[in-house]
């Protein structure tokens with residue numbers, strides 16, 4: 586496995602190796618969610634490139650850039666075991682050299698949900714992802730449905746800028762008790778960790794209501810808020826039930842819906858979502874059906 590912080594080494598690898606490339610962009614602190622992206626890329630492509638870069642431009646000044654978990658040796662061991670070919674580990678100066686001044690901004694689908702709470706976040710994500718695409722030139726890139734808005738935003742960027750990369754979306758990986766895997770779960774105290782399953786419980790109840798015929802987005806959102814409200818350690822940050830394809834507001838819909846939820850446990854903000862109908866929650870549903878529009 587080649588591990589390199591150099592753009593030139595990536596370009597040389599691409600020039601010297603024929604065949605298809607699957608890219609898995611990450612910020613490291615790899616868990617099974619990331620590894621499921623890697624396994625899918627490994628199964629689909631001749632070569633797999635993983636990037637590990639804690640991207641400063643997607644963190645606001647008051648956010649957790651400095652304390653974001655980092656463990657490069659453990660990450661590399663996991664990637665080596667999965668047969669990854671190349672790991673790109675650039676420094677911030679490599680990605681954002683002095684006098685850097687070009688950003689990629691997706692206008693509409695970045696406005697609501699996470700974008701409303703974190704106004705500069707998606708500009709950082711799309712800028713770095715566009716750069717990583719340009720550097721690695723992949724055929725496909727793999728993202729987790731856990732960050733559902735990020736998927737919609739990246740898809741929009743790829744469509745709008747005619748970037749020839751297939752976006753593959755993999756269902757959220759969960760701990761045994763249902764908590765969505767996230768590098769930020771390590772911030773939780775044992776009590777908060779126990780309480781954190783309320784996200785999944787709330788989304789499961791909305792899913793059951795949907796399956797019983799409820800199609801009123803506001804009622805589904807209220808149901809989620811009520812479940813979270815009953816958990817003493819949890820503070821509801823945001824909940825919305827929106828069109829799953831473009832994240833627009835819906836009142837009463839039969840088109841696929843996305844229930845998104847952010848909850849605070851002290852300083853830690855956790856995010857989860859559920860697709861309605863839940864049958865869409867497969868690689869094919871997420872990549873093909875929802876990605877087609």
Ligand code: PAF
Nearest residue numbers: 610611612640710713732
């Ligand atoms: O999802 C993430 O880990 C990051 O937002 C990404 C896509 C690697 C860009 O920094």
